[in-house]
Amino acid sequence: MNAGMILTSLVDGLLIGVVYGIAAMGLNLIWGVMRVINLAHGALISLGMFGVYLLFSGLGLNPYLSLVLVALLGLLMGVLIYVIAIQRVINAPYLSTLLATFAINMIIIGLGTAAFTTTPRDIGFSLGNVELGPLTLQGTRLVAALVTLTVTAILYTFLYRTRTGKYIRAVSNNRAAAELMGIPSARILALSFGIGTMLAAIAGGLIATFFSFTILSGDLYQQKSFIIGVLGGLGNPLGALVGGLILGVLEGVLPLTMPNTWVPVIEFVLFIVILLVKPSGLLGGKK
Amino acid sequence: MKQWLHPGFWLTLLIVLALGLAPVFTRNAGLRETGFTILLAISMAVSLNIIMGYTGYVSFGHVVFYGLGGYTGMYLIDTWGAPLPLAVLGGGATSALLAFGLGKAILRLRGAYFALATIGVNEAVRTFVANFKPFGGPTGIELQFSVYKQYGGAADALWLTYYGVIAISVFAVIFSYYIKTSKFGLGLMSIREDEDAAEVMGVITPDAKTMAFVFSAFLPGMLGVLFFFKNGNVEPADAFRLGFSIESLVMIMLGGQGTLLGPVIGALGYQRLRGLLLTSDAMIGSLPLKDFQLVIAGLLMLVIILFIPAGLVGWLRQKFAFLRRILV
Amino acid sequence: MSMLLQVQGVTKRFGGLQALTQVTFDLPKGQIFGLIGPNGAGKTTLFNTINGVYHPEEGRILFQGKDVTQMHPYHLAKMGMARTHQIVRPLNELTVRENVMVGACFGHENQSLGKAAKIADETLDFVKISGRSDQLAGSLNVAQKKRLEMARALAAHPRLLLLDEVLAGLNPSEIDGMIQMVLDIRAQGITIIMIEHLMKAVMNVSDRILVLDYGEQIAEGSPSEIANHPKVIEAYLGDPKLAEKLMEED
Numbered sequence: 104m105n106a107g108m109i110l111t112s113l114v115d116g117l118l119i120g121v122v123y124g125i126a127a128m129g130l131n132l133i134w135g136v137m138r139v140i141n142l143a144h145g146a147l148i149s150l151g152m153f154g155v156y157l158l159f160s161g162l163g164l165n166p167y168l169s170l171v172l173v174a175l176l177g178l179l180m181g182v183l184i185y186v187i188a189i190q191r192v193i194n195a196p197y198l199s200t201l202l203a204t205f206a207i208n209m210i211i212i213g214l215g216t217a218a219f220t221t222t223p224r225d226i227g228f229s230l231g232n233v234e235l236g237p238l239t240l241q242g243t244r245l246v247a248a249l250v251t252l253t254v255t256a257i258l259y260t261f262l263y264r265t266r267t268g269k270y271i272r273a274v275s276n277n278r279a280a281a282e283l284m285g286i287p288s289a290r291i292l293a294l295s296f297g298i299g300t301m302l303a304a305i306a307g308g309l310i311a312t313f314f315s316f317t318i319l320s321g322d323l324y325q326q327k328s329f330i331i332g333v334l335g336g337l338g339n340p341l342g343a344l345v346g347g348l349i350l351g352v353l354e355g356v357l358p359l360t361m362p363n364t365w366v367p368v369i370e371f372v373l374f375i376v377i378l379l380v381k382p383s384g385l386l387g388g389k390k
Numbered sequence: 391m392k393q394w395l396h397p398g399f400w401l402t403l404l405i406v407l408a409l410g411l412a413p414v415f416t417r418n419a420g421l422r423e424t425g426f427t428i429l430l431a432i433s434m435a436v437s438l439n440i441i442m443g444y445t446g447y448v449s450f451g452h453v454v455f456y457g458l459g460g461y462t463g464m465y466l467i468d469t470w471g472a473p474l475p476l477a478v479l480g481g482g483a484t485s486a487l488l489a490f491g492l493g494k495a496i497l498r499l500r501g502a503y504f505a506l507a508t509i510g511v512n513e514a515v516r517t518f519v520a521n522f523k524p525f526g527g528p529t530g531i532e533l534q535f536s537v538y539k540q541y542g543g544a545a546d547a548l549w550l551t552y553y554g555v556i557a558i559s560v561f562a563v564i565f566s567y568y569i570k571t572s573k574f575g576l577g578l579m580s581i582r583e584d585e586d587a588a589e590v591m592g593v594i595t596p597d598a599k600t601m602a603f604v605f606s607a608f609l610p611g612m613l614g615v616l617f618f619f620k621n622g623n624v625e626p627a628d629a630f631r632l633g634f635s636i637e638s639l640v641m642i643m644l645g646g647q648g649t650l651l652g653p654v655i656g657a658l659g660y661q662r663l664r665g666l667l668l669t670s671d672a673m674i675g676s677l678p679l680k681d682f683q684l685v686i687a688g689l690l691m692l693v694i695i696l697f698i699p700a701g702l703v704g705w706l707r708q709k710f711a712f713l714r715r716i717l718v
Numbered sequence: 719m720s721m722l723l724q725v726q727g728v729t730k731r732f733g734g735l736q737a738l739t740q741v742t743f744d745l746p747k748g749q750i751f752g753l754i755g756p757n758g759a760g761k762t763t764l765f766n767t768i769n770g771v772y773h774p775e776e777g778r779i780l781f782q783g784k785d786v787t788q789m790h791p792y793h794l795a796k797m798g799m800a801r802t803h804q805i806v807r808p809l810n811e812l813t814v815r816e817n818v819m820v821g822a823c824f825g826h827e828n829q830s831l832g833k834a835a836k837i838a839d840e841t842l843d844f845v846k847i848s849g850r851s852d853q854l855a856g857s858l859n860v861a862q863k864k865r866l867e868m869a870r871a872l873a874a875h876p877r878l879l880l881l882d883e884v885l886a887g888l889n890p891s892e893i894d895g896m897i898q899m900v901l902d903i904r905a906q907g908i909t910i911i912m913i914e915h916l917m918k919a920v921m922n923v924s925d926r927i928l929v930l931d932y933g934e935q936i937a938e939g940s941p942s943e944i945a946n947h948p949k950v951i952e953a954y955l956g957d958p959k960l961a962e963k964l965m966e967e968d
Contacts (some may be wrong), residue, residue, distance in 0.1 A: 401723045465722075493790070514913055535846070573830065573834075576819060576820060576823060577824060579809070579812055583809035584808075587790040587803070587807040589790065589792050589795075590769065590771070590791045590795060590803075591821045591824055591871075591874070592792050592795030592796050592823075592824035592826070593820065594792045594830075595792065640831075
């Protein structure tokens with residue numbers, strides 16, 4: 104094992120971690136704004152994968168152009184899911200929203216399996232490799248990380264610089280007070296769920312450019328999103344990016360020191376420990 | 391003692407007994423397999439209801455007790471040649487022990503945080519077992535065919551596991567009812583309604599919750615051993631399938647959480663529906679209906695959650711006052 | 719005289735906020751002890767500290783001579799302390815009788831279910847909502863829920879009862895009924911600390927009164943001492959409505 108290998112693992116881990124981060128960001132945004140743990144998140148990531156795959160291999164559309172379309176569709180789909188499945192139970196005990204989102208998950212996975220089977224798909228798209236000194240990086244991963252950072256920057260600007268973004272943060276802070284001040288919380292909640300779903304779809308679309316996948320693959324990334332969410336602080340969308348980086352580094356570096364199969368054990372134990380000790384996340388300040 | 395005269399208890403027990411004994415009297419192996427699946431589901435739902443329905447702590451990790459118990463039992467049989475009943479008890483005890491250790495820690499978390507932690511625990515144990523050499527790592531444990539000889543061959547062993555699952559589901563119903571009508575159960579329900587108020591009234595909540603978790607975990611631990619013994623092998627992915635946990639939640643929701651009859655009816659209904667869909671020849675367009683099993687289950691679940699959150703038994707009790715004396 | 723409760727130099731902070739500063743008092747058996755002060759004075763915080771919901775940063779609390787400073791609410795309940803909440807906390811999906819049984823089963827006397835049911839019926843009779851025993855607690859109105867809170871606490875047969883604004887939100891005839899009930903409870907030998915905003919009521923029923931202001935204990939004494947205490951009048955002048963009520967007493 105030489106320094107170049109370690110460095111490559113590390114940077115590779117960082118690049119993928121950033122993409123995981125955007126998936127977790129969607130989960131975190133939804134939790135933060137409406138206290139819903141979205142168990143359909145993985146299925147929506149899968150849909151993002153298939154969206155880019157179908158547009159690319161079916162219509163020959165460039166994957167990154169496809170991603171824009173997929174993001175828009177994701178937004179619409181999220182709003183639709185909110186209106187159909189969440190709105191009615193948003194104030195019910197949390198089990199209701201957990202199970203409502205899981206029902207959506209079953210429906211998507213069921214339809215997806217019927218339509219696409221569970222044979223692995225590969226998008227078959229490459230941007231070649233990029234050589235940076237001792238580093239060799241896959242082009243698609245590099246672009247994916249850049250896209251993620253751009254999306255994060257846009258999300259940040261949206262949340263902190265626009266009126267609607269401020270509404271979202273207000274509803275997230277205290278929905279009752281926000282409603283008293285005349286903020287249309289029903290619409291804000293639907294939009295937030297839409298944005299969360301959009302982020303899941305983008306993450307799925309990006310992952311599809313460098314990993315093979317099935318309709319069930321999203322589940323794995325949903326679990327990673329949970330871990331990242333807890334690392335970065337549940338409800339903190341931007342913390343998710345940092346959480347993603349931490350997970351990416353762990354996944355890049357840990358396999359150099361132990362068998363690959365032990366990595367998820369460490370991750371889940373870490374997840375439980377952080378939940379117990381500091382549920383606001385490693386970066387979170389207050390509870 | 392007068393609670394044992396309640397018609398709701400006997401109704402529930404009779405349903406389980408009738409379901410369980412039908413294949414025994416007909417000696418029909420096909421019915422027995424269906425019966426096994428249904429009784430397994432009933433016992434899972436009834437046991438999960440102790441922590442979820444009575445205590446108000448929603449666990450997504452109920453399957454971890456099933457999986458770990460199953461593995462422990464299989465290990466005892468395979469490596470130590472333990473007889474099945476001992477292995478079953480060993481599986482139950484191991485799961486109860488895990489619940490005891492975990493309970494003190496994760497039952498401090500409330501609401502969705504607890505639910506998330508239970509998912510984490512299941513995944514942590516699953517990935518750990520996949521690395522754990524004595525449990526066979528990723529390939530798990532496969533029983534030698536000769537193991538079944540001491541039970542009179544494979545066919546008799548299948549009947550034996552079936553008697554086992556009948557016994558466990560009958561025990562589950564009696565035990566669940568006993569808890570529901572006991573002082574301990576009253577404490578659990580006060581925790582479900584308002585944990586802080588319960589503490590102020592003197593309910594020692596950390597102990598009560600942990601005991602509820604342990605009781606809830608013991609049954610799936612035993613069931614896992616029966617199932618995987620019957621199956622002949624156990625692998626991490628089968629033993630710790632998160633979907634099985636969630637199916638148990640759905641069954642409870644269908645029937646009505648916190649009731650005795652609810653999880654039984656919910657499990658029966660869910661499994662019947664699943665069976666019907668899986669064996670149906672109907673087509674939707676060019677695809678067989680059975681491909682849509684998951685979609686239909688998802689839709690059904692969504693409708694229940696959105697429109698009948700109290701579940702069938704809960705809804706009946708709310709709607710018809712006289713049923714409150716018959717259904718528990 | 720033996721002291722049921724001794725609060726010694728209790729200080730409680732939340733982050734930078736000083737909620738209680740060096741609160742000290744002794745409570746002999748059989749008294750009604752009034753706890754008054756403007757909103758946000760720390761009265762409910764003091765209750766939460768006495769019954770173990772919070773643990774103080776400084777000071778000690780002795781209950782029946784035993785140091786209970788670090789104990790949890792359930793320990794204190796078992797030792798004979800019961801309380802009501804300012805904002806009622808009924809166990810909605812349980813019946814009224816079951817609510818009261820929780821107090822009898824798990825509180826001071828640790829009764830069996832059967833005995834608890836009997837105690838519950840007697841207690842519900844005493845608070846005059848026995849007609850509602852089989853109803854779900856969630857279906858009661860506010861005045862009934864207040865009585866339920868009271869019944870739950872009483873069913874434990876406590877030694878010390880902490881009452882947090884049991885009169886708030888009641889109409890005048892309900893208030894008279896509740897005050898009579900408090901006096902009856904004391905007549906059974908139960909010591910009471912009551913937080914109350916209705917000055918007239920507090921002044922009439924209390925043997926002694928403690929006044930809190932911004933977490934500080936500004937006065938302690940008999941009702942007439944308190945009514946004429948310059949610091950108390952000063953504290954209440956910030957709240958003209960309450961000052962007015964205080965004056966009504968003379």
